[in-house]
Amino acid sequence: MKRIKIKELLSSTEKGKEVLVKGWVRTKRGSKNIIFIALNDGSTINNIQVVADVSLFDAEMVKNITTGSCLSVQGILVESEGKGQNVEIQAFSIELYGTCDSETYPLQKKGHSMEFLREIAHLRPRTNTFGAVLRIRHAMAFAIHKYFNERGFYYLHTPVITGSDAEGAGEMFHVTTLDLTNIPLNKDGSVDFSEDFFGKQTNLTVSGQLEGELGALALGEIYTFGPTFRAENSNTPRHLAEFWMIEPEMAFYDLTDNMDLAEDFLKYLIRYALENCSEDLQFLNNMINKGLLDRLQFVISNDFIRLTYTEAVEILEKASRKWEYPVGWGRDLQAEHERYLVEEHFEKPVILTDYPKSIKAFYMKQNDDGKTVRAMDVLFPGIGEIIGGSQREEDYTRLLNRIRELGLPEKDLWWYLETRKFGTAPHSGFGLGFERMIVFITGMANIRDVIPFPRTPKNAEF
RNA sequence: UCCUCAGUAGCUCAGUUGGUUAGAGCAACGGACUGUUAAUCCGUGGGUCGCCGGUUCGAGUCCAGCCUGGGGAGCCA
Numbered sequence A: 001m002k003r004i005k006i007k008e009l010l011s012s013t014e015k016g017k018e019v020l021v022k023g024w025v026r027t028k029r030g031s032k033n034i035i036f037i038a039l040n041d042g043s044t045i046n047n048i049q050v051v052a053d054v055s056l057f058d059a060e061m062v063k064n065i066t067t068g069s070c071l072s073v074q075g076i077l078v079e080s081e082g083k084g085q086n087v088e089i090q091a092f093s094i095e096l097y098g099t100c101d102s103e104t105y106p107l108q109k110k111g112h113s114m115e116f117l118r119e120i121a122h123l124r125p126r127t128n129t130f131g132a133v134l135r136i137r138h139a140m141a142f143a144i145h146k147y148f149n150e151r152g153f154y155y156l157h158t159p160v161i162t163g164s165d166a167e168g169a170g171e172m173f174h175v176t177t178l179d180l181t182n183i184p185l186n187k188d189g190s191v192d193f194s195e196d197f198f199g200k201q202t203n204l205t206v207s208g209q210l211e212g213e214l215g216a217l218a219l220g221e222i223y224t225f226g227p228t229f230r231a232e233n234s235n236t237p238r239h240l241a242e243f244w245m246i247e248p249e250m251a252f253y254d255l256t257d258n259m260d261l262a263e264d265f266l267k268y269l270i271r272y273a274l275e276n277c278s279e280d281l282q283f284l285n286n287m288i289n290k291g292l293l294d295r296l297q298f299v300i301s302n303d304f305i306r307l308t309y310t311e312a313v314e315i316l317e318k319a320s321r322k323w324e325y326p327v328g329w330g331r332d333l334q335a336e337h338e339r340y341l342v343e344e345h346f347e348k349p350v351i352l353t354d355y356p357k358s359i360k361a362f363y364m365k366q367n368d369d370g371k372t373v374r375a376m377d378v379l380f381p382g383i384g385e386i387i388g389g390s391q392r393e394e395d396y397t398r399l400l401n402r403i404r405e406l407g408l409p410e411k412d413l414w415w416y417l418e419t420r421k422f423g424t425a426p427h428s429g430f431g432l433g434f435e436r437m438i439v440f441i442t443g444m445a446n447i448r449d450v451i452p453f454p455r456t457p458k459n460a461e462f
Numbered sequence B: 001u002c003c004u005c006a007g008u009a010g011c012u013c014a015g016u017u018g019g020u021u022a023g024a025g026c027a028a029c030g031g032a033c034u035g036u037u038a039a040u041c042c043g044u045g046g047g048u049c050g051c052c053g054g055u056u057c058g059a060g061u062c063c064a065g066c067c068u069g070g071g072g073a074g075c076c077a
Helices: A006-010 A061-062 A114-118 A126-148 A207-218 A255-276 A279-289 A292-302 A307-318 A334-343 A396-405 A411-420 A436-440
Strands: A018-030 A035-040 A048-053 A068-080 A087-098 A202-204 A221-229 A242-251 A305-308 A352-354 A372-380 A382-391 A429-434
Touching: A006 A018, A006 A048, A006 A279, A018 A048, A018 A087, A035 A068, A061 A207, A114 A279, A114 A305, A126 A242, A126 A255, A126 A279, A126 A436, A202 A382, A207 A221, A207 A411, A207 A429, A221 A411, A242 A255, A242 A305, A242 A436, A255 A292, A255 A372, A255 A382, A255 A396, A255 A436, A279 A292, A279 A372, A279 A436, A307 A334, A307 A352, A334 A382, A372 A396, A372 A429, A382 A436
Parallel strands: A048 A087, A305 A352
Antiparallel strands: A018 A035, A018 A068, A035 A048, A068 A087, A221 A242, A242 A429, A352 A372, A372 A382, A382 A429
């Protein structure tokens, strides 16, 4: 007999047919005559109830059906006599694939703290919460590819290992095959990377953007979606050392086109989740974050507020409250400032544009005022910056001058600069932190709980 | 990295001005129960009080250092 997944089974209307299901036991209840097993196979947050007449089965086997054990069950799909489920399986054959010692199995029928579950990340996908989060995470990854594919964007695979340290987005992890107990040195005492695998110093990427631009200036519209690494000593609920990022890059888009895409993209993902993950979202709304569904609905049914950095600073200066960090034109906005704008002043997602060039990256297009660049940050409630992007500087001379002003390694960027020499084009792009998006959509409080195996300072277990 | 709070049973926590044998709820285990929904009822077992020093007749409790975790900040997606 062919195995049927529980998700399919629960929507089945064919009562009285023989079925085969396989899954893990969530709970077992019952008396000495009859037992009820809640079985879950990960296909849905819902369990199928297996009803077994104890007299039909080996007593030792029945005793070994405990929370966490794995079963293969054959039976008849019937209408449930009890409340709480429409259908259930009247079992006539049970095979115990894997026992699960109840004295040492850490997952209980009761709820657990997120901190405890993080310590057992190998088992936490078996909980309702992480099952829901991981299914939603999958759906979002799929929706991202679907969205871009339907709009003619090409998925570009940018390198994970990079020889450039000019991306300027934070500390990098080194990649080397050198013997760390016997490092070859130059005469001046610096490391001789000519002996290393690539013959030069290499790192894990902090962004695929620069290579993404190369793709956009050939294919028109591209996106990247891959892992990204930051060796920052960041210990917050919003940071990971290894995370996934989506970076679309588009030729012939100005900053407004860029903002339109970002807003449409975010709303599409939320809408996709609401339409395709309703049971998981309902569970998270009930158990993890009460206002979740309302917040998601609110975001898709309202326009994001768009204003310039300069306008934002004026609002903050007029605000009747004390700031821990001073507000002033030219200073970067602090978390408290962004939170005020998003969560109190506008109470909507906000897109800030045209930041002072001194606080933004070298590749952003310089405005004619000589002071600001065509940057955009999308700020979300509870998350802060979820997207950072810009129109890129397409003028060779202005870009080169900016690189020299900032003292960046010009010769490492020769290939990037050549795109501005050979058929340059106006273009734009942005980066979306995948896990930050999942945090928003699931209502989870900590980014470490929306990735299966989080990598953070002092933590690379599993 | 800085500020702050915490670490006691498998989990979540209580533990008085330092005092004799460290507690509760849940879980687990044993038993009862003919249909349960985080089942219910009765019973049982379970502790290197994060680690290492110090003060003291005596430390879960006080002090110092370290480790781990939470929250906030910085860095950023």
